[in-house]
Amino acid sequence: MKHIISILSAIMLMLLQTPSRAGHGGTAMPHLAIDRNPASLASGGARLLNFSSLAGASSSNPSLIPFSQKTLDAGLSWQNWTPSETGWYSLGASVKAGNRFGVALGFDYGRSKGYEMVDENNNSLGTFNPVELTGSLGFSCRFADWLSAGANLRYATGKLSPDFSRGCFGADLFLTTVLDSGFKAALGVSQLGTPVKSVSGEKFSAPSSAAVAAGYEIKASGAHKIQAELDFRYFFAGSLDLSAGFEYCWKEKISARAGYHYGDMIPSFVSAGTGFCFKGVRLDFAWFTGFGGSPLSNGISAGLGYGF
Numbered sequence: 001m002k003h004i005i006s007i008l009s010a011i012m013l014m015l016l017q018t019p020s021r022a023g024h025g026g027t028a029m030p031h032l033a034i035d036r037n038p039a040s041l042a043s044g045g046a047r048l049l050n051f052s053s054l055a056g057a058s059s060s061n062p063s064l065i066p067f068s069q070k071t072l073d074a075g076l077s078w079q080n081w082t083p084s085e086t087g088w089y090s091l092g093a094s095v096k097a098g099n100r101f102g103v104a105l106g107f108d109y110g111r112s113k114g115y116e117m118v119d120e121n122n123n124s125l126g127t128f129n130p131v132e133l134t135g136s137l138g139f140s141c142r143f144a145d146w147l148s149a150g151a152n153l154r155y156a157t158g159k160l161s162p163d164f165s166r167g168c169f170g171a172d173l174f175l176t177t178v179l180d181s182g183f184k185a186a187l188g189v190s191q192l193g194t195p196v197k198s199v200s201g202e203k204f205s206a207p208s209s210a211a212v213a214a215g216y217e218i219k220a221s222g223a224h225k226i227q228a229e230l231d232f233r234y235f236f237a238g239s240l241d242l243s244a245g246f247e248y249c250w251k252e253k254i255s256a257r258a259g260y261h262y263g264d265m266i267p268s269f270v271s272a273g274t275g276f277c278f279k280g281v282r283l284d285f286a287w288f289t290g291f292g293g294s295p296l297s298n299g300i301s302a303g304l305g306y307g308f
Contacts, residue, residue, distance in 0.1 A: 027237045028196035028204035029168065031081075031132060032156055033265055035060070036090040036108055038077055038301035042273025042286035043245025044259020045266070046229040048186045048213035049176070052247065052255065052275065053284060055092040055305050058104035061186055062138030063150030063176040065094050065102025072096075075282070075305030082295040086112045094138075102150070104138035117162075132158040138172075150174050154191075156206075168206050169193040182217040190233075207265055209235045225249040239264035253277050257286075267294045273301075280308045 055075030092106030140150030157167035174188030241263030290296035
């Protein structure tokens with residue numbers, strides 16, 4: 001066990017020292033850092049220790065799966081991240097095998113507002129809608145009652161014009177601990193992989209980051225559960241994001257959530273939402289909005305899931 005932890009820690013330290021850019025540009029495909037899960041988005045995007053829905057574990061922290069109370073958690077969600085510009089659809093599922101192993105699979109599809117194309121004579125060629133597509137696969141293993149590790153692999157591609165597409169491979173590595181006292185913590189790195197080439201051939205880095213999270217859960221009288229989470233994420237491009245979230249749950253049936261996100265890679269926003277669960281069927285809703293001239297103005301996200 002000590003050797004496993006030492007190896008993972010060494011890998012994370014090495015990756016933290018990786019240059020933030022693959023070329024002389026900035027960060028490409030920043031949407032890969034966005035939370036698509038309405039349950040955690042309602043909590044300020046604090047998602048690294050959020051057990052409310054693990055359908056999107058292949059996009060966040062797969063090492064949560066072996067600690068889950070569910071064998072299967074699947075879901076479909078929709079999100080208008082920037083209400084007037086982009087709509088996203090996500091489909092995912094996680095499966096726990098026994099008490100030690102977990103597998104997750106996910107797909108994200110985004111379609112942006114169309115723009116008019118013209119030829120060299122300024123004649124209209126119609127409208128084109130840029131699209132983004134991401135597929136991810138996650139694995140996890142619980143090495144001890146209190147510790148698990150997980151990894152995600154993904155490929156993201158996007159078509160920005162009829163003649164130009166770009167894509168990249170990425171990977172996540174996470175360690176998670178959950179204690180009987182209610183304390184939980186996670187440490188990991190996200191979106192480490194190949195650079196993204198622009199139409200001119202210049203190379204840009206994806207939004208790679210290192211993260212640490214801590215949370216605490218309190219159960220009272222068997223009917224009430226309160227949990228709080230704080231996520232810190234450092235993007236190698238040089239920005240720091242922080243997400244703080246709170247959730248109250250009554251009899252595992254009705255949830256109320258609220259949170260705050262501060263950051264540069266992902267604009268700052270406040271959020272709130274609710275969730276309902278009956279006989280394994282789950283409905284989650286989130287509302288979020290930014291400040292000042294932020295593009296995140298009165299965005300919403302909704303999800304339908306099933307688990308047992």
